[in-house]
Amino acid sequence: MSSVATIDAGRKAVSKYGTSFYFIAQAAQIAPACRILPVNTADVSEILNVVRETGTTFAVKAGGHCSYPSGTNAENGITIDLSRLKDIKISDNRKSVTVGAGCRFGEVYRELEAHGLGCVGGRVSSVGVSGLTLGGGISFFSTERGLACDNVVSYELVIANGQVLSVTKVSHPDLFWGMRGAGITFGIVTSFELKTFDLGEIWGGSSTFAHENETAVLEAFDKFVHADQDPLAEAFLVVADMAKDGNSVYTMVLSHSNPQSDTSVFNDFKNLTPLASSTQTRTLTNFCDELDSRNESGFRYRTNSLSVKCHLTTLKEIAAIHEECVHLLKDCDGFVPTLLYQPLLGAMLPKDDVSNALGIKPEDTPLIVIALLWKWTDIQHDKLISQVADQFVEKVEKATRAYGTFHRYQYLNYAANYQDVYGGYGEENRKRLLEIRAKYDPEGLMSILRPGIIQLSGQQEM
Ligand SMILES: Cc1cc2nc3c(=O)[nH]c(=O)nc-3n(C[C@H](O)[C@H](O)[C@H](O)COP(=O)(O)OP(=O)(O)OC[C@H]3O[C@@H](n4cnc5c(N)ncnc54)[C@H](O)[C@@H]3O)c2cc1C
CATH class of the missing domain: 3.30.465.10 (Uridine Diphospho-n-acetylenolpyruvylglucosamine Reductase; domain 3)
Known part of the structure; x- marks a missing residue:
C-alpha cells in the first residue's frame, strides 16, 4: 500500500481545508484508531480488503461536510480520508x-x-x-x-x-x-x-431583507418557485433568527447563469430594499468563495431535513414554528439558528432515461427542501438544542400533514443520522x-462495517 496514515494538507488542497477539516465540531472530536489517506484506487481496494478480512469498522471522509458526526469519522475504527485523491x-x-x-x-x-x-x-x-x-x-x-x-x-x-x-x-x-x-x-x-x-461569468449574490419584509419575501419566493419560468434562474432562501427574538432576517441567494440576459424574473425581490446585497456579475468561483466565507465551520451543529410541497401558507407556518422553537433556546449563548428553503422543481428531475433513486415524481413538485442548520459552541447546550430540534420537526410534520403539503422525501445531505432517508425515497x-x-x-459489509452512516436498511438511533 502506498498510502501513509499521517495527517497532511494534501496536494492542491484549499489551504484552510487540510485533511483534518470537518465542518461540524462533533465530527472533529471523534477519535478513530487510525486515519488512512489513500493516494490511489489500488490503495482504497487494499484498505477494503483489510477491513473486510479483519472485520474492522470504518468511515469514509471526502470534503468533511457531513451533517452528522458519525458519517465521516469512525470512533475506534479506521477513517479512510480521501483528501489526497485530487486529480x-x-x-x-x-x-x-x-x-x-x-x-x-x-x-x-x-x-x-x-x-x-x-x-x-x-x-x-x-x-x-x-x-x-x-x-x-x-x-x-x-x-x-x-x-x-x-x-x-x-x-x-x-x-x-x-x-x-x-x-x-x-x-x-x-x-x-x-x-x-x-x-x-x-x-x-x-x-x-x-x-x-x-x-462564462454568471450573475448572482445574496440579498438580505429585514423581518418586516418576511411576508413579501415569502410571497416572492413562492411565486418564483411556482412560475418556474427561466431555467437559468435559481433562488433559495436562508432564514436566520440571530437575535432569537422572533425577528428573523431573510436572505435570498439568487443566481442567473447568463448575466447578459434579462433578470426580471427576480423583480419581486429586486423591488424590496435589502439590508445588504452582493448581487453582481462574477465568476462562479468568486460567488462560491463568497458563500464559503459566510459558512463557518468548527461549530457544534444539529441538522434535519424535510420536504414540503411549495405552498405559501405552509412556508409561513414553518417560519413561525422555527421562530417559536428558537425562542425556547434564547438563553443558549452562542446559538445561531438558520433554516434553508431550497426549491426542488420538476425541471430538476432527471432529464435522461435512467431516472434516479430519490423517488420524486413530477406531480410531487415543486417541492421545498427544508434544512434545519442550528449551530452553537457550548457542549452543555447539546441536549436541549437537540430536544427542541426534534420538537421543530414534529410540529412541522404535524402542520404540513394537516395542510396536505407533507412530502416523504428527506434530502440525505442535510439529514440527521436517525432519519429514515431511504424510506423517504x-x-x-x-x-x-x-x-x-x-x-x-x-454480506452487507458496507453497512455492517460502516455503522456510522445513515443506513439503507432502515432507521438508526441517534
Ligand atoms: C457549508 C455547506 C454548504 C453546502 N452547500 C450545498 C449545496 O450547494 N448543494 C447541496 O446539494 N448540498 C450542499 N450542502 C450539503 C452537502 O451536499 C453535504 O454536506 C455533503 O455530504 C458534502 O459532501 P462532502 O464530501 O463535503 O462530505 P463528507 O462529510 O466527506 O461526506 C458525506 C458522506 O458521504 C460519504 N462519502 C464521501 N465520499 C465518499 C466516497 N467517495 N465514496 C463513498 N462514500 C463517500 C461519507 O462517508 C459521508 O457519509 C452543503 C453543506 C454545507 C455544510
Missing part, C-alpha cells in the same frame, strides 16, 4: 471532467473556469464533490441541467470485495441508477466523471436499492 482531468472533447473523490467543488470550478467550462455542483467552494454528488446535489444550474447526481457519466467504485468497477449507464445499469441518491452505500467512489458545459425504491446492494455486497 482533475478535462476530457479532450471538453464534455466531461474526471475528478478525484477528494476534490472540493471550488478546486474543480477553478480548473474548469480556466477552460471556459463549468459543471453541476455545490454552491459553496469547500463542499466536497463526493458527498454532495452521491447524495443528490442542488446546484446553481439544476433547473437547467438537473441535480449533480444526474450529471455523472461514470464512477470508479471500489466495492466490498475490493474489486474496482467502472460504473456507467451501460456497464452496470442497476448500480448506476442506485448511485444517484444512494451512492454512499455501495462502496467507496475514488473518482467521478462529471458532465461539463460552456460557462419510497418503498419500491428502497427495495430496489436493497436488491442492488445484495448483488454487489452480498
Whole structure:
C-alpha cells in the first residue's frame, strides 16, 4: 500500500481545508484508531480488503461536510480520508471532467473556469464533490441541467470485495441508477466523471431583507418557485433568527447563469430594499468563495431535513414554528439558528432515461427542501438544542400533514443520522436499492462495517 496514515494538507488542497477539516465540531472530536489517506484506487481496494478480512469498522471522509458526526469519522475504527485523491482531468472533447473523490467543488470550478467550462455542483467552494454528488446535489444550474447526481457519466467504485468497477449507464445499469441518491452505500467512489458545459461569468449574490419584509419575501419566493419560468434562474432562501427574538432576517441567494440576459424574473425581490446585497456579475468561483466565507465551520451543529410541497401558507407556518422553537433556546449563548428553503422543481428531475433513486415524481413538485442548520459552541447546550430540534420537526410534520403539503422525501445531505432517508425515497425504491446492494455486497459489509452512516436498511438511533 502506498498510502501513509499521517495527517497532511494534501496536494492542491484549499489551504484552510487540510485533511483534518470537518465542518461540524462533533465530527472533529471523534477519535478513530487510525486515519488512512489513500493516494490511489489500488490503495482504497487494499484498505477494503483489510477491513473486510479483519472485520474492522470504518468511515469514509471526502470534503468533511457531513451533517452528522458519525458519517465521516469512525470512533475506534479506521477513517479512510480521501483528501489526497485530487486529480482533475478535462476530457479532450471538453464534455466531461474526471475528478478525484477528494476534490472540493471550488478546486474543480477553478480548473474548469480556466477552460471556459463549468459543471453541476455545490454552491459553496469547500463542499466536497463526493458527498454532495452521491447524495443528490442542488446546484446553481439544476433547473437547467438537473441535480449533480444526474450529471455523472461514470464512477470508479471500489466495492466490498475490493474489486474496482467502472460504473456507467451501460456497464452496470442497476448500480448506476442506485448511485444517484444512494451512492454512499455501495462502496467507496475514488473518482467521478462529471458532465461539463460552456460557462462564462454568471450573475448572482445574496440579498438580505429585514423581518418586516418576511411576508413579501415569502410571497416572492413562492411565486418564483411556482412560475418556474427561466431555467437559468435559481433562488433559495436562508432564514436566520440571530437575535432569537422572533425577528428573523431573510436572505435570498439568487443566481442567473447568463448575466447578459434579462433578470426580471427576480423583480419581486429586486423591488424590496435589502439590508445588504452582493448581487453582481462574477465568476462562479468568486460567488462560491463568497458563500464559503459566510459558512463557518468548527461549530457544534444539529441538522434535519424535510420536504414540503411549495405552498405559501405552509412556508409561513414553518417560519413561525422555527421562530417559536428558537425562542425556547434564547438563553443558549452562542446559538445561531438558520433554516434553508431550497426549491426542488420538476425541471430538476432527471432529464435522461435512467431516472434516479430519490423517488420524486413530477406531480410531487415543486417541492421545498427544508434544512434545519442550528449551530452553537457550548457542549452543555447539546441536549436541549437537540430536544427542541426534534420538537421543530414534529410540529412541522404535524402542520404540513394537516395542510396536505407533507412530502416523504428527506434530502440525505442535510439529514440527521436517525432519519429514515431511504424510506423517504419510497418503498419500491428502497427495495430496489436493497436488491442492488445484495448483488454487489452480498454480506452487507458496507453497512455492517460502516455503522456510522445513515443506513439503507432502515432507521438508526441517534
Ligand atoms: C457549508 C455547506 C454548504 C453546502 N452547500 C450545498 C449545496 O450547494 N448543494 C447541496 O446539494 N448540498 C450542499 N450542502 C450539503 C452537502 O451536499 C453535504 O454536506 C455533503 O455530504 C458534502 O459532501 P462532502 O464530501 O463535503 O462530505 P463528507 O462529510 O466527506 O461526506 C458525506 C458522506 O458521504 C460519504 N462519502 C464521501 N465520499 C465518499 C466516497 N467517495 N465514496 C463513498 N462514500 C463517500 C461519507 O462517508 C459521508 O457519509 C452543503 C453543506 C454545507 C455544510
